[in-house]
Amino acid sequence: MxxxxxxxxxxxxxxxxxxxxxxxxxILGRTPNFTELSIFSxxxxxxxxYKNSIVWLKTLPKSSPRMLAEAGEENAGLVDIGNGLACSFKIESHNHPSAIEPYQGAATGVGGINRDIFTMGARPIAQLNSLRFGNLNSDKTKRLLRGVVKGIGDYGNAFGIPTVGGELYFDDCYNVNPLVNAFSAGIVEVGKTxxxxxxxxxxxxxxxxxxxxxxxxxxxxxxxxxxxxxxxxxxxxxxxxxxxxxxxxxxxxxxxxxxxxxxxxxxxxxxxxxxxxxxxxxxxxxxxxxxxxxxxxxxxxxxxxxxxxxxxxxxxxxxxxxxxxxxxxxxxxxxxxxxxxxxxxxxxxxxxxxxxxxxxxxxxxxxxxxxxxxxxxxREYREPAYFQETLKFNIDQVAEPTSFEELKQIAEHLVQHPNICSRRWVSQQYDSMVGTATMTTNAPSDAALVKVKGSDKAIAITVDCNSRYVNANPEEGCAIAVAEAARNIVCSGGEPLAITNCLNFGNPYVPEVYWQFVGAIKGMKKACEKFGTPVTGGNVSFYNQSSDEGPVFPTPTIGMLGLLEQKENATTLAFQKAGDLIYLVGPSKNDINSSEYLYSFRNVKLSPTPAFDLDEEYQVQATVKSLIQQNLIKSAHDLADGGLYIALVESAMPNELGFSIHTNGDFRKDAYLFGESQSRVLVSVDPNQKEDFEALLAAQSTSFEHLGTVHAQLCRIDGETFHAITEVKNLFDTALEKIMQ
The missing domain is CATH 3.90.650.10 (PurM-like C-terminal domain)
Incomplete structure (x- = not known):
């Protein structure tokens, strides 16, 4: 020794x-030598x-009839998808390495998460990533973004696994600590793991x-x-x-x-x-x-x-x-x-x-x-002082836009905002078609859809978290993250099955940070129990903070797996033809809380989470499932960042169609168009199916509004033309490229 x-x-x-x-x-009955001390350390x-998190992680729901293994016990979670097949999936962070050496930090994150999948005996078929960076106007952020994206692309493309989607957010809170979360999913025969x-x-x-x-x-x-x-x-x-x-x-x-x-x-x-x-x-x-x-x-x-x-x-x-x-x-x-x-x-x-x-x-x-x-x-935890400040916000503090020109200005701001605009600059560096199983490269939907070869099935996968919501209220914000993940899978034609999570927080020894962590776990628990999506495991990443900048926004990234029993049920977010009817399924609210509009256009940094009711959310998702199963809608797209206006634009752009809608006079125009209240889905309907569509919604007692129609070329609201679709598509597609170039 x-x-x-x-x-x-x-x-x-x-x-x-x-x-x-x-x-x-x-334990040893003696003082350890340096090698032994290193092992323990x-x-x-x-x-x-997980010494500071396990007491709370144990409260999360872990079982369902489909659950075959959980990541706490194995290298990755394992879920039965029927016909003798299982899907192994997991998400993990590589935040600190990516902050220091972005290319290798991100590349090895991709390598590590794929190894977790094939160590289970599963062949990886798809990967996603959730990326967060600081202010995009800084040279440092651009350098980190370039390095991380190239690292992910080079490793994934060479390894031969398609990158089929993900999310990308920017906020000053990530200036020192970028977050790089990598997700992978693979397929294996049950019993061969x-x-x-x-x-x-x-x-x-x-x-x-x-x-x-x-x-x-x-x-x-x-x-x-x-x-x-x-x-x-x-x-x-x-x-x-x-x-x-x-x-x-x-x-x-x-x-x-x-x-x-x-x-x-x-x-x-x-x-x-x-x-x-x-x-x-x-x-x-x-x-x-x-x-x-x-x-x-x-x-x-x-x-x-x-x-x-x-x-x-x-x-x-x-x-x-x-x-x-x-x-x-x-x-x-x-x-x-x-x-x-x-x-x-x-x-x-x-x-x-x-x-x-x-x-x-x-x-x-x-x-x-x-x-x-x-x-x-x-660990000790206590409510941070800022939380009570968020509750003081009232919508009446914000002047309502009075003119068409002001509404158009907000719309153009959001379409080009780095948190909303096209991720084309990123996605063009990834190969989404290697393996020839990706269904959503040319037919976009809210979740990525990947064929399970040798079957009629497809898996639906998504990563979701609006960390601004979680910062505003950790419990509600994390419940919203789970709900949005489920909504994305449902809108794509799938059934949510289970989640994995990547819990990115600051220093757990800071009571205010630990309060955020505890709240997020409570929100995840109640939402996962509601949707029947057990937690298969994941990753806790604490210490995402610096002495100068403090902690990042609490960012519990949710990776969710869904299943399409028949891949023919795949539903696009894209409007299909001019003349189709546009409906909003779910309740509108006079709400601009924590919206991108309020945060970056109005510069109000503290407000509560957007309006959210878990039972309401569950009801809306059940209705959308029924609409898809009965083939009563042509497209479905959830309302998220940027609200109704951005959802309309995103549905219109793929086929270069426009829209003509009327707002609801019961609500402020900014809340109606740009608010981010939850539990709402934008759908398009063939006019010949109008009666059957409305009858189903009435039978399920789900609120809905007829907004207008799909237009050939123009984006029109209340009779005013905001943009031609080609114009708004150009703004949307090139915004990130212009900043990065």
């Missing part, structure tokens, strides 16, 4: 609290242990994939602290990705699984070999003897802690049945990958790490992991 023993000062530098250092000494970091476990004394343990280098060391610890000026010095904490190597690893992994000889498998993500050996051993109630000198390395003379904590990409840990060693060697040789037996399974429940025959660390597996000996904290 190493001779010089670390003190609390060393532990503190590794991110451990004094009581945690004392607990480690108690990464496994007990927030990133790996792998588990992240290790058992069977004497079974061999292999590392396959890339060699281990010094990149990413202490990456989990780096992700569990605030960003500061010193963060740039931690560039080695950012991993380096190789999509071509990952493609080989994907094929080899699925081939190894097909042998039927795999006991368990886990991706090496955060904390590398340390995490995979400890979590698999703890789950299988076993131990391992691990020989670090057998690990293929990129650099000579790597220290034990460097080998253990490296987060080098494109690596897997695989436990095979004894006697099947030749199979995995042959498969990895075929795919030109490193393959080395680095350990064997024991019944000791301990992890014993050796280097050149010397025992360099001896730790109990269960005490390292979530649900075992890892610390669990109940």
């Amino acid at each position: 190493e001779q010089s023993l670390p003190t609390f000062e060393t532990a503190k530098k590794l991110g451990l609290l004094e009581e945690e250092f004392e607990k480690i000494k108690s 990464v496994m007990w970091s927030e990133h790996c242990s 792998a588990s992240a476990t290790a058992h069977g004394v004497g079974n061999p343990v292999f590392i396959i994939g890339s060699a281990t280098g010094k990149d990413g060391i202490h990456g989990a610890t780096f992700a569990s602290e605030d960003i500061s000026e010193a963060s740039a010095e931690k560039l080695p904490s950012v991993q380096v990705g190789d999509p071509f190597q990952e493609k080989l690893l994907l094929e080899a992994t699925l081939e190894v699984l097909a042998t039927g000889k795999v006991i368990g498998m886990q991706d090496m993500g955060a904390a590398g070999i340390t995490c995979s050996t400890s979590e698999m051993s703890a789950k299988g109630e076993s131990g391992m003897d691990v020989w670090l000198d057998k690990v293929p390395t990129r650099q000579a003379n790597m220290q034990p802690f460097e080998i253990l904590l490296s987060e080098s990409q494109e690596r897997m840990l695989v436990v095979m049945e004894k006697g099947s060693e030749d199979l995995i060697y042959q498969i990895c040789d075929k795919w030109d990958l490193y393959c080395a037996q680095i350990a064997k399974v024991t019944d000791t429940k301990r992890l014993r790490y050796y280097l050149n025959g010397e025992l360099v660390a001896d730790v109990p597996a269960d005490d390292l992991v979530l649900g075992g000996g890892a610390p669990v904290y109940h």
Whole structure:
């Protein structure tokens, strides 16, 4: 064992609290050596242990008849989609690495989330991303955006998985801490999945994939602290990705699984070999003897802690049945990958790490992991002062627009706003058609639709969160995020099944930040229970704040999976022909709370969440499902950022059609056109189906309004022409490009 023993000062530098250092000494019955202390520090970091969040995460709904696995137990969630097939999906953050080195930070985020999917035995078929940056007028934001988008595009395109959608937001609160959340989904036959476990004394343990280098060391610890000026010095904490190597690893992994000889498998993500050996051993109630000198390395003379904590990409840990060693060697040789037996399974429940025959660390597996000996904290929380300020807002404080010219000015502001305008500059850097399964590249809908090959099914996937709403009221704002995700899937013709989440917050030791976290969990819980969409797992990313700028807006990104039993039920958001009738399904409200109009045009930064009622939302979604199933609508598009006007424009642009509508005199024009009250869907209807359409809405007691008709070319409101559709489409399509160029 190493001779010089670390003190609390060393532990503190590794991110451990004094009581945690004392607990480690108690567990071991002695003072840990530096390698052991490093092991505990990464496994007990927030990133790996969820020590500050698990008490609340456990309150989320986790089960449904379709649920096959949850990400807390496995590498990713797994949901039954029928016909002997399952969908594995998950979302994770790569925020801190992307803030320091945007290209590799984003690229390795994509690589890591796809590995989580194929480690389950599923072949990835689609990915999404949720991106947030600071003020787009700053050179720093443009540099970060360029790097992140190129990293996502280069890795995903080379790996061969289509990027089928996502979201992109800008706000000053993300100036220091951008958020880069990556989502992936894959398909697997039920019963052919792998588990992240290790058992069977004497079974061999292999590392396959890339060699281990010094990149990413202490990456989990780096992700569990605030960003500061010193963060740039931690560039080695950012991993380096190789999509071509990952493609080989994907094929080899699925081939190894097909042998039927795999006991368990886990991706090496955060904390590398340390995490995979400890979590698999703890789950299988076993131990391992691990020989670090057998690990293929990129650099000579790597220290034990460097080998253990490296987060080098494109690596897997695989436990095979004894006697099947030749199979995995042959498969990895075929795919030109490193393959080395680095350990064997024991019944000791301990992890014993050796280097050149010397025992360099001896730790109990269960005490390292979530649900075992890892610390669990109940953090203090209190309502921040700004919350009461939001409640003071009244719509009467904002002068109502009086002229057509003023309304047109607001419309042009919103159409060109970076939070609303076309993401063409981004999406053109991604390949959405690789794999030939994407249904929404040329037929846009509210959620991305991807065919499940060999069946009549399609999956619907979406990522959603308006962090401005969550900041205004964490509980209501997060419930809205779940509701909007479900609304997007329903409007696309799907049935919501389950969610994964990426919970991006500031420092959990700040009571006001933790209050936001607790509120968001409560909102997620009530909305998921209402929609019957259990939480399959996900990711908590705390410490998204800096000493100068404070925390980012609380951003609980919701990734939702939906299912179309028949892909023919796919519903576009695009108007289909001139003369079709335009309806608004759901209740209008005199409400401009937290809207983009109020926030960026009127410059009112604090207001409550938009009007939202969960029961009302559920009713509207049930009605839209019925309309689609009975083939009574030609298009469906939910009202979100920018309100009714933006929904009209977005429905009109794909086929270069216009619209002619009348506003409702019971409401302020700005609230009616630009307010973002929830639970509303814009639909178009063939005039021949008008009676059947209205009869169904009446039978379901769902409120609706006939707004007007689809027009050949012009965007007309109350008899006034706002724009020709070609004009507004040009403003919308080129706004982001003009800023970035």
